[in-house]
Amino acid sequence: MTRITAGRRHPLARYAVLLLALGLLGGIYTFVASTTGRADASIAAGRADDVAEGKKLFQQSCASCHGFNAEGSNVAPSLVGVGAAAVDFQVSSGRMPLARPEAQAPRKPPPPWVNETTIRQLSAYVESLGGGPTVPAAEQVDPAKGDPAKGGELFRANCIQCHNFVGAGGALTRGKYAPNLTESTPTQIYEAMITGPQAMPVFNDSIITPEQKRDMIAYITGVRSQVDPGGAGLGRIGPVTEGLTAWIVGLSLLVLAAIWITAKKRQAK
Numbered sequence: 001m002t003r004i005t006a007g008r009r010h011p012l013a014r015y016a017v018l019l020l021a022l023g024l025l026g027g028i029y030t031f032v033a034s035t036t037g038r039a040d041a042s043i044a045a046g047r048a049d050d051v052a053e054g055k056k057l058f059q060q061s062c063a064s065c066h067g068f069n070a071e072g073s074n075v076a077p078s079l080v081g082v083g084a085a086a087v088d089f090q091v092s093s094g095r096m097p098l099a100r101p102e103a104q105a106p107r108k109p110p111p112p113w114v115n116e117t118t119i120r121q122l123s124a125y126v127e128s129l130g131g132g133p134t135v136p137a138a139e140q141v142d143p144a145k146g147d148p149a150k151g152g153e154l155f156r157a158n159c160i161q162c163h164n165f166v167g168a169g170g171a172l173t174r175g176k177y178a179p180n181l182t183e184s185t186p187t188q189i190y191e192a193m194i195t196g197p198q199a200m201p202v203f204n205d206s207i208i209t210p211e212q213k214r215d216m217i218a219y220i221t222g223v224r225s226q227v228d229p230g231g232a233g234l235g236r237i238g239p240v241t242e243g244l245t246a247w248i249v250g251l252s253l254l255v256l257a258a259i260w261i262t263a264k265k266r267q268a269k
Contacts, residue, residue: 103175
């Protein structure tokens with residue numbers, strides 16, 4: 001114990017401890033950096049592969065309208081700067097590729113070659129051309145983490161003019177329309193808000209925050225499971241349809257009742 005105590009009190013002991021601590025920290029840092037570097041390199045290599053494969057897919061299925069380098073044409077806009085979110089929304093919902101130019105691209109089943117891998121590759125390629133909004137993370141679009149009450153207030157303030165109060169959609173001008181949101185996934189709803197497809201305006205994070213977007217998703221997905229206690233929902237399109245149905249059905253019943261009463265009186269005579 002005397003030797004150990006004497007060694008600890010040696011003038012060089014503190015320097016030895018300092019060198020040992022520095023060496024230990026350097027070793028830990030080197031190990032962590034090398035592990036992270038390998039992971040980053042792996043991610044970068046995978047992303048480069050996605051971009052290369054995405055470029056092939058784009059030239060095969062998209063370049064005829066959007067141009068060989070996505071510069072756009074007289075029938076389709078440029079895709080430089082639209083971001084991965086726009087590609088994911090349009091392709092996953094079947095709106096793209098579009099068979100022929102129309103006033104609005106309808107939602108339809110995607111072609112057989114479209115899947116999660118090909119969508120990721122196409123998105124990576126278009127994003128490499130000029131950045132833009134990225135595909136949201138899972139927690140950003142999780143309805144369980146949103147507040148449907150707050151989302152309903154925001155939806156009624158910003159969206160019902162076109163999409164109806166439950167997202168049933170509606171007609172717009174010049175052959176366009178606000179689509180029904182019944183089949184839209186939470187990710188597609190979020191992507192539509194940040195990219196503004198077709199006639200829809202862009203709701204960036206300075207207008208509607210990511211948390212508010214999640215609240216709106218919670219409301220939109222929540223109303224799908226609500227029942228219609230008053231009877232048939234009639235597509236939940238609104239009072240115009242309800243009034244039209246009431247007039248047609250009501251007047252038809254009155255006419256039939258008048259015919260029946262008249263026929264009964266004639267039989268009695």
